Amino acid sequence: MEKKIDLNGVWKFNKDPAQTGERESWQEGLPQGMEVTVPHIWQTEGGSLLHYTGMAWYEKEVSIDQPGTGKKIHLHFAAVDYEAMVWINGKYAGSHEGGFTPFSIDITDKLNETGQQRIVVRVYDPQDNAEIPIGKQGSWYTRVSGIWQDVWLEINEELFIESIHVTPDCDNEEAKVTVTLSEKPLEPVLAHISCTPYPDDSDKDQATRLEVTLPEKKNTFAFSMKGAEQWSPDHPALYEIKAGIKNGEEDSAVFGMRHISFSEGTLYLNGKPLYLRGALDQAYYPDTIYSAPSDEYIINEIKQAKKMGLNMLRKHIKIELPRYLYWADRLGMLIWAEPPNYIKWTKQGTKRFEQDLEAMIQRDYNHPSIIIWSLYNEEWGLEWTLSKDEEKQTHVEELFDRVKQMDPSRLICDNSGWIHVKTDINDYHRYFTMPEQKEEWEKDLDTFIVGDKTLNFVDGFESRQEPVIVSEFGMWGLPDVEKLFKHYGGEPWWFQNQGDETHNEDYKSPKTAEVNFQRFQFDHMFKDFNELTDVSRKRMFRGIKSLIQEMRKRKDLSGYVVTEFTDVEWETNGWLDYLRQPKFKPEEMRTFNGEVIVVPEVSKRNAWCGDTLVIDLYFSNHSHHSLKGDVHWGIPGTDLKGSFPVHLNAEPVTELKEAIRFSVPEVTGPELKDLRLQFVENGGNNCEVTEELMFAPKVKNLSCRFYPAALSSETVQAFEQMGGTAVDSVSEAEVILAAEWTPEAAQGTREGKTVVFFAEQGDEIPNKGYYSFKQLPPGESWQRSSSMQAVNKTFFGEVPIRKELGWEMEGLYPDCIIPFTDYSKEGGRTVYLFGNPHYAETSDILGVYFEGWIGQVGGSFIKQSVGTGTVYVTTWKLLENLTSQPLAGHIIKQVID
Structure with a gap:
């Protein structure tokens, strides 16, 4: 390359909703428009552009003369989302399809003699994006459209070096170098090759040199790397290889000597076992959406990740920015790369996807930080029928083989998180909440994830003893909303969920919290919303810590990838919030996410004296x-x-x-x-x-007369051992303790008694009156991982229950709730059911369950005035664990007293 001219900066922009621009000759110059700064994502302009899809035009005038004889000028775009058509001085120059990958166009013969050149780009981002690779933009979060990465011109000789790919061969201490020319030379070309440490800060000449002949368009040769240092997260040693040919054309590539492999279920980096401590990174940003604001921003992110004990980022269904990968190489952060998905399984959609995948591998081939390529994520694009569709199974298997042929130096994951066909990584996406689901999480790890690896493969395909990784899991912790409002100067646009109808549930919208905080008495439990967010982060820390500790106890796992590195708009399961502020102290994260940790397994967290x-x-x-x-x-x-x-x-x-x-x-x-x-x-x-x-201590002073309504004899005996006295009639009783809503329980309300209804069996209770219950998702559930439970601590007095509920409630967490908001029940078909907000309006809410942004709200403990009496309804498992969990008796005593 002789010269590079940066075209970033001010461009003219105009949208074209009627798609009449070409008919009206906009390619010869835009008739009007606003000034924007490229790289440019038009959604960042807000207003009508936030939800605009379709066609828009960009224009820039540049001063550049026609090149001399034998020279070429190429116009380069790092990425335009989605389709770009380019005109130079009104002449059509070329086009490109694909929103994440680079392209260039030879514009030499389109230049005029005046030296003033007009570049016009028409961008088309279709509203119906089901058959284009999009990732999560527009479906989960804000959409991305426009010339969103760098633009530049390059002046080259007719014959120039198009690319250099370096494949490290650590065993033989050499690198396989592939130099691709712009075309096959008329006769073999002599090339001068040199290699130096990168960056080369030494005053001494450290270069290793070689002369080779390049007879073809694509030429491969071996280059000795004897004595070279190997690249690793702890020691990210890099090298730069330069190639020059006789006409003065030069190019270079930065690479690292590293080797990634697996054997008998273990990952190896440079021959040493590698345990992944990763985080999912969707690489969305609070102001710039899909583009990192600066190199400093990227550096800060990677340094924060390393401080928290992370050694890998899984770049989730987005082809990452080249600058991010550059700094991952420099700073020593492993990368799991993953192409954006399409949605609809068609030949057209699959073709576009494969083109993006191959372009990603070509562009990012030299980055030593990338150790894994993904093909698909959770069958997105395969329409979730991989296990029974042979055509799709063949497609995945053949795509694996093709990518392995393109790049044998890296591992490949065929279908991240879900059932596999042919893969180098046997990974799982499993969402559980802790402490509530401790036993379920342990069982899932032991019987499914590491217990029987064949369960995660399509019938007819077998495991090859791949390393096992839990590549998604996590819990939510709400961010500091005041900081967000201060940053944005008001309410962020994404407080109204920007996703499509598949992701518009109430708990995914921050606007929900504005209404439900008071509606469901959270203002009785917390002094303000900020306190709620504070304790939600405490819950998140406790849960993530416990989930990871269970994995670290199991030697058959090769690592994990937490969901996620940062919050993304409404999704708040990040270890950093959306503004890249840590939710927890890094040193606290390393207590369970460090290279060496200790995990206590306590026989009983809640114990009697x-x-x-x-x-x-x-x-x-x-x-x-x-x-x-x-x-x-x-x-x-x-x-x-x-x-x-x-x-x-x-x-x-x-x-x-x-x-x-x-x-x-x-x-x-x-x-x-x-x-x-x-x-x-x-x-x-x-x-x-x-x-x-x-x-x-054990409760001994439950000094009351109680009527047992549908209680077992063992439960009655337990209450008597606590100091209570069972009586034979409601009229004799001070309190009715009921496992069902019996006539005696109803009689108690008419006689002004206190009734405690232990509704922990929910809809399984044969007699439950007009109370209806919602079963919480058992087992693995992404939705439940967003949940939290809270209590009105004032009511519980001296009983030591944390506001967000912690390990003190182990064994007592409910399996069901009294639904206040509408919900759905999955079965043969989805059943839509009504909640009962009336309970919230007429009761004191003492215990509450919610998901995300205070959506899907329900009561786990309420106090009602019924008749002339008082009724407490709770779904906490107090009766089930009355004799095994010390806190159960103290909670019941507090209610009765």
Whole structure:
């Protein structure tokens, strides 16, 4: 390349909703328009352009003379979404289809002699985008259209170097270099090749040189890299290879020497086991939508990721910006690359998808940070029939083979997260909430994810002992809304969900929270919305920590990818918020996401005084080194503490059974406690962790007469052991304790009694009056991972329940709720059901469940005035765990007292 001319900056822009521009000769010059700055996403202009789809035009005048004899001028676009047609001085020059990939057009013969050249680009982004690769733009989040990446001119000789691809061969200490020329030369061309460390900051000449002959358009040769340093996240050593030919044309490529592979279920990077601690990254930005604002912005993101213990980002259904990949190479961040999906399975849609996939691989081939290519994500584009559609199975298998032939140096995931056909990565997308679903998450890990790998393959296709990765999981934590409003100078446009009808549920819209915060008495539980968001992030931290700890205990996993790195508009499961502010302290994240962590497995988090607690310790060590040190533990507020030496081999998981044992001390009432544990390694590295406990005395002073309505004899006996007295009639009772809504329960309301209705079985209760219940999704559920539960702490007095509910409620979390808002029930067909907001209007809400932005709201504990009596209805599993969970009795006592 002789010269490069930057064309970013001010362009003229005009939309063309009637698509009459070409008929009216706009290609010769726009008749009117606004000034915009390219790179430009027209949705960032707001107003009518926010939802505009269709045709728009760009124009720029530049001063450039015709090149000399034997020279060419090419107009380059890094990406235009979606279709671009280009005219130079009113003459049609060329077109390109594909919203994420680069293209260039030879405009040499379109230039005029005046030196003033008019470039006109018509961009078309169709409203119906089901058959074009789009990713999540427009379906989940704000759409993206326009000349959204760089534009420039290059002046070249007629014969020039089109590309350089470098394939590292670490075993043989050499690199396979492929130099592609613009055309096959008339006779072989001599090329001078040199290679230096990158960046080359040395005053000394460090270049290794080679002369080769290039007889073809595409030429491949070996280049010695003897003694070269290998690229890794801890040591991102890079090299730059330069190629020059006799006419003065030069090109260069930056690459790294690294090798990624797998064997018998283990990932290897440069011959060493690799454990992925990744995050899904959708690479949306608060102001610029799809473009990172600056290099500094990118650098800050990657540095924050590394501080939190992450070593990989999975770039989710978006071909990432070249500058991001450059800095991932420089700073040492592994990348899992994934092309944008289409939606509708057609020959046209598949063709466009494959073209984008191949263009992505061609463009990004040299980045050592990229270790995995994905083909599909969750069958998006395959219409979710892969398991039974042989045509699609053949398509996926052949596409895997084609990509492997294009790039044998990387691993390939055929269908991320869902059922596989042919793959190098056996990955799973599994969403559970913690602490509520601890047993379900453990069972899913042991019986499905690592228990039987054949369950994740289409019938007739077999596992090749690929590494197992949980490549999506996560929980939500709401952001600081005041900061968002301050940043935007008001309400962000995306507070009204910008997705299509498939993603417009109430919990996905921040506008929902504005209405429901007061409507459902959250203002009685929290001083303001900011306090609610604060405790939701505490819940998120607790849940993510527990989900990851369970994975780190299992040696058969090769890593995980949390959903997600940053919030994206309404989706708030990021470790950073949308403004790239951390929701948690990085050092706190490393307690469960570091290279070496310790995981306590407590036999019983909620224990009675006098119980013996046993704690097993799991050490997850991915340092490749054996470690020696001491464990120090203690429970503040008690005399319980201790220490002991530990020697860990260089194994991924080491288990110490019954490492800690103690008797629970006496307390006067239930108390929340923390187990604090630290592993101090002799080399100076520490890892620490804090786990929630609760100690409680048994309830002995339940001094009331109660009528047992449909209670089992065992439950009646338990209440009597707590100090209560069972009576034979409602009139004798002070309180009716009911497992069903019996005539006696109704009688109690007429006689001014207190009735506690333990509705934990929900719609399975044979007699439940007019109460209707909503079953919470059992097992894996993306929607439930957005959920949170909260309580009115004032009502519960001295009973130690956190506002957002923590491990103190283990075993008591409800399986169902009283629905306040409308909801749907999945079965043979989707059934749409009504909630009952009247309960919220006529009750005191003491416990509540909601999803996302205070959508899908329901009560788990309410207090009503019925007749002349008082009724408490709760779906907490208090009766089921009355004799095993210490807090259950104390909650019931608080209600009765």
